[in-house]
Amino acid sequence: MRRGEVWVAKLNPNNGAEVGKVRPVLILLDDALLETGMSPVLCLPLTSQLFTQLAALRVEIPARDRLLKPCYVMPEQLRALDRNRFGDGPLTTLTATEMAQVEQLLLVCCGMADYLNPAH
Secondary structure (H helix, E strand, O other): OOOOEEEEEEOOOOOOOOOOOEEEEEEOOOHHHHHOOOOOEEEEEEEOOOOHHHHHHOEEEOOEOOEOOOEEEOHHHOEEEOHHHEOOOOOEEOOHHHHHHHHHHHHHHOOOOOOOOOOO
């Protein structure tokens, strides 16, 4: 498991507006921490559905490698998952450009960057 890879994870049980079910997730935890066997693992869920009102918060990951259909990273759904929730992977690995987009949107979602003016 490495930062930037997409793995399958079991997100149930979920609560309220949390995303659930078995779905691909993007690994965010630093590689040095992953190598220690640290758990939980920080990750972002992916969805195959794009809702217009959330399009500005999504990074598209085209179908490639073992990711069978286009998906969108959901940075507002940051999760810390125990390693026992992970299944198959890696399905694919994000490019440097895709990771930079995800990181920028994650900062926006956490109130650490202005989406309209990335210089802040």
